[in-house]
Amino acid sequence: MASTIFALASAPGRAGVAVVRMSGPDAGQMATALAGSLPPPRQAVLRRLQHRGAEIDHALLLWFAAPHSFTGEDVAEFHIHGGRAVREALFAALAKLGARPAEPGEFSRRAVENGKLDLTRAEAIADLVDAETPAQLRQALRQHDGVLADLYEGWRAQLIVALGRAEAAIDFSDDGVGDAEFAAAHGAAQEISQQIQEHMDDAGRGESLREGLRLTILGPPNAGKSSLINALARRDVAIVADTPGTTRDVVEARLDLGGYLLQVADTAGVRQTADAIEAEGVRRALSHAAGGMTLLLLDGSLPDPRTGLPADLPEPDLIVWNKADLGFVREGISISLKTGAGLSMLQSMLQQRVQQKLENRGDSPLLTRPRHRHALNEALAHLQHGLKAPQGQPELLAEDLRLAMRAIGRITGRVDVEELLDFVFRDFCIGK
Ligand SMILES: Nc1nc2c(ncn2[C@@H]2O[C@H](COP(=O)(O)OP(=O)(O)OP(=O)(O)O)[C@@H](O)[C@H]2O)c(=O)[nH]1
Ligand SMILES: [Mg+2]
Numbered sequence: 173m174a175s176t177i178f179a180l181a182s183a184p185g186r187a188g189v190a191v192v193r194m195s196g197p198d199a200g201q202m203a204t205a206l207a208g209s210l211p212p213p214r215q216a217v218l219r220r221l222q223h224r225g226a227e228i229d230h231a232l233l234l235w236f237a238a239p240h241s242f243t244g245e246d247v248a249e250f251h252i253h254g255g256r257a258v259r260e261a262l263f264a265a266l267a268k269l270g271a272r273p274a275e276p277g278e279f280s281r282r283a284v285e286n287g288k289l290d291l292t293r294a295e296a297i298a299d300l301v302d303a304e305t306p307a308q309l310r311q312a313l314r315q316h317d318g319v320l321a322d323l324y325e326g327w328r329a330q331l332i333v334a335l336g337r338a339e340a341a342i343d344f345s346d347d348g349v350g351d352a353e354f355a356a357a358h359g360a361a362q363e364i365s366q367q368i369q370e371h372m373d374d375a376g377r378g379e380s381l382r383e384g385l386r387l388t389i390l391g392p393p394n395a396g397k398s399s400l401i402n403a404l405a406r407r408d409v410a411i412v413a414d415t416p417g418t419t420r421d422v423v424e425a426r427l428d429l430g431g432y433l434l435q436v437a438d439t440a441g442v443r444q445t446a447d448a449i450e451a452e453g454v455r456r457a458l459s460h461a462a463g464g465m466t467l468l469l470l471d472g473s474l475p476d477p478r479t480g481l482p483a484d485l486p487e488p489d490l491i492v493w494n495k496a497d498l499g500f501v502r503e504g505i506s507i508s509l510k511t512g513a514g515l516s517m518l519q520s521m522l523q524q525r526v527q528q529k530l531e532n533r534g535d536s537p538l539l540t541r542p543r544h545r546h547a548l549n550e551a552l553a554h555l556q557h558g559l560k561a562p563q564g565q566p567e568l569l570a571e572d573l574r575l576a577m578r579a580i581g582r583i584t585g586r587v588d589v590e591e592l593l594d595f596v597f598r599d600f601c602i603g604k
Contacts, residue, residue, distance in 0.1 A: 233251075292544070
């Protein structure tokens, strides 16, 4: 039997109100022990909480009877005053009554186990909590609405049907029906694998949107890289000094650029150096630049702005000339971080690039997690293998369809053999 768990659902620290959530078979009895009685489900009531004669708080109590709760179990929610002493007193009382602190994600896990949420919706809850920008919020909300669950469940349902037809082709291999069923199963497998392929062919947009796109500022020492990250972040993130080689560590700032999250990194100036610490900084700069966009910042006032840069420096997504106030003419974007000239143009250009990279161009939902990509890859490999099955061997196609179906089922967490048996059995009876 499941234990009864509790946790602070609101942020830690001092606050006007804190929410403590409790879930499990003993939630009702424990809430009654503290509050005297339970309110009707989903109605907030003000109660005096006490334990063994000691007052805890005046709190709002909400009661959700199983299965109509977030976790599908009995759930009680206490809206208490958000001070440390109140919180600790309630936690101590709950622990004495036999509840235990929840593990990270345990409420959502129970919700999945009790069929209240599929895995993609559970992941959407984590994304909603982490969302920093409007675009992340939109994506997480759509996922929470079930757009990904519907897409993947839809494919799985189609695979179940195709599998049923492949099974029929095995059973009726002696007559013409078998050939027709094989052709139908084969056609469906082809269609689904094409849809999966298109869904995966998204240049990682959904994943980058969720995690934030990376932009690494690279360039020789003193080009103004730290000045640039400070200007973009509108705060003093990195030290600016006229000593070349000031920055050694990778310094990051998170920006909301037109609703998209951009993680900008300032790095050590790239040059040959005998200083071991600076050399380590250069190594980190180059390794951080791999994977993500890069902006090469150069001092346009120098006769040879690229001095010291390695010849094999990866092609940057954007080249920007700094120190325009010192007077020079260069092709491309010129800015002055001293006067601010050109900065807003650079920002809108960055925003455009980010939007291009992350914007969803169609109506279909974007793939949001490597976990999903991995499972889809596996499904696709099985389908492509199955498509090579010769007409006379429907059992080969059937086996691959089954494996593809399982791989997709893992995304939403619904891998149900029962369902398949139901389908196959039902199909057996039709017309026979
Ligand atoms: N005249 C002028 N000076 C600038 C401009 N931008 C930055 N500087 C100066 O250039 C020097 C170096 O700036 P930083 O931002 O520290 O340069 P960096 O690329 O981070 O340098 P490292 O960390 O050493 O690699 C500082 O003295 C800045 O004040 C600019 O647009 N015009
Ligand atoms: Mg610097």
